[in-house]
Amino acid sequence: MTVFRTRSGAVRGRRTARDPGVVVLRGIPYAAPPFGADRFRAPRPAAAWDGIRDCAAFGPVAPQSAQLPGAPGWSPGDEDVLSLNIWTPGGVGDALPVLVWIHGGAYVFGSSAQPDFDGTALAGHGLVVVTLNYRLGFEGFGHVPPVGGESCPDNRGLLDQIAALEWVRDHIPAFGGAVGNVTVAGQSSGATSVACLMAMDRARGLFRRAIAHSAVNSCASPESAARTTREVAAAAGVPATYDGLVSASPGDLVDASDAVADGYRRDPGSGSRHYDPAIYGPVADGDTLPLDPLTAFAARPAADVDLLVCHTTEEYWLLDAVGSSAKITTEEQLAVFAEDFRLPASLLDGYRTLMPGAPVLDVYLAVYGDMLFGEYSSRLAESHAGAGGRAFLSRFARQRGGRGEPVRAWHCADIPFAFGNLDEESVHFLVGGPPASVDHDLSRRMMRAWADFAETGDPGWPPVSGSTGAVRIWDTAGGDSGGAWERFRTGWRGAGLPLLAP
Structure with missing residues (x-):
């Protein structure tokens, strides 16, 4: 000891x-x-x-x-959670x-x-x-x-x-x-937390570098946050006031939040929250968080912080596999989805062209995953670089074959590689079972990139320059499986990326 x-x-x-x-x-x-x-x-x-x-x-x-x-x-009663x-x-x-x-x-x-x-x-x-x-x-x-x-x-x-x-x-x-020489890192909502910290005056000087894997496009406005409070308070049976909310136990508010999310999940007519009702997120309140991260990177650049961004090439297939996403299987449902997020028909047409013969569900998963994670993450890197910061971009494209459907390069699959924890049984669902030697090799390369970036600010490939630059593809196989994802970005450049509020 x-x-x-x-x-x-x-x-x-x-x-x-x-x-x-x-x-x-x-x-x-x-x-x-x-x-x-x-x-x-x-x-x-x-x-x-x-x-x-x-x-x-x-x-x-x-x-x-x-x-x-x-x-x-x-466990209810646990309080020393920080x-x-x-x-x-x-x-x-x-x-x-x-x-x-x-x-x-x-x-x-x-x-x-x-x-x-x-x-x-x-x-x-x-x-x-x-x-x-x-x-x-x-x-x-x-x-x-x-x-x-x-x-x-x-x-x-x-x-x-x-x-x-x-x-x-x-x-x-x-x-x-x-x-x-502190690097703050995170994945998914943890990655967006990292981006928020880069935009917050209160966090200035606390870290020198940042790593964001699969940052999620979700930042609440004060109005949407207040609406969520009213809905959760109603579900908990208390007034939407400080006294009412503090009278509800933490467990009561957890249950009420789950009930509100489940209500959106069950209601196809509830708009954009129906598809994956994550009802909480950072609030761009103008005080603790001045702006959503993507806007903040352009308006209030943190050019003194180096940024390393990664996303997976098939993000949303995981959310479908675990049942947290709506099943969109018909053209009619896909059209409603596009309308709910104000996506132009040309964007869907572009995905159909790049995914010939793909079922509607796959087109939906590709579009939604890119809107929530892939395109948003890429734009964070490009916006930071465009404002004078150093940013590096990478994509995780590793798939694994086997019986039935292949294990995709989906959300969260990259993290056991970056932490070097492939042998941990609890991650085998994410990575497709016990690792092969090529998986361990990929893991060593990803850990080395993180360690080098944390030490020197250089992960081992050139930084983004404006809207261009080298992209490191993390894969166990050769080819351009990750680079091919770049073609899907054309439609977003034309359509614009909606900034989403939970």
Whole structure:
């Protein structure tokens, strides 16, 4: 066992069985429990402690209804949910690059305890890896009306992430990390969180580089956030006021949020929310988050932050496979989908031309996945580069054949490769079973790119220049399977990309 001394108190970690050169510490509080008098408030610093805190177990996860493979669920009564974990190959006196990971999960589920986020392999590449929990769902992203002239901030989940980064700034040297060389990284809603942090004044100076995998095109307006609050309050049976909402337990608001989302899912006439009703997201409130990230990158560039972007080439097939997306199987349904998102017929025609003979469902999945993830992520990189920042773009195109349908290059499949956790049984659904040698080789290359980017700002290929530049294709096979995706972008350039509000 190894003891590290921080400003808050001493903590004890353990060498990992997988790599004895790496020490892991789990469940370190970076902020006070956000409940009781602190519920719906900005995070406050965690209390210091006496003696040595044994950091063997992950901290409690944020309130949610999900139960993910290999990860703990939320238990009512768990309140100390703002904790982080550290994997380090170093100690005091070292100055290793730091990678801080923000998990995804549509802003309503997930945690740092998921096995695919184990930082051992990445730490073995010379990084100090930090993963964290933050408030989700209504607790983290629900709009709470003012009370007694005092406002509860929107984007509490983002403020939690900033608090974690501030903790890293203040404490990471004790674990061998370099304060001036921090990279913040995330996937899906975690990636959009990263983009939001780049746009937030409160996060300035807390990180030098950013990695965003499959950023999701979803940012709420104050009006849409207020509407969601009214709907969730009604489902919970309480007034849509501070007093009404605080009277509902965290579990009540989780159940009410699920009920609201399920109502949209069951109603084909409910507009754009019907297709995948993720009802929460960052709120562009003009205060904590001035603008949605894509607009902010052009209007308020963070040119001093290097950005590495990746997306998968078949993002939305995962959401169809797990049943979270509407089934669109007829031309009539596809036309309604296009109308709900105000997509021109020419865009659908372009996809049909590029996907000859494809069923309607596949055309829908391709269009929706690109609108939500692929095209949006690509534009984040290009917008950042166009504003004078350094941005690198990559695509994950690895597929795997076998019995039945091939395992696609779908949402989340890239993360076990980037973390080096392919042998973890809980990720085999994502990657198509136990890995082959070519998969391990791809994983080593992706980890090396992350480690090099975190250390030097250079992942190993040229940056984007304006709207052009090299794109790294991550695949186990040769050919241009990922590069071919570029043809689908023509239609979006002509049609424009709608910015979506949850």
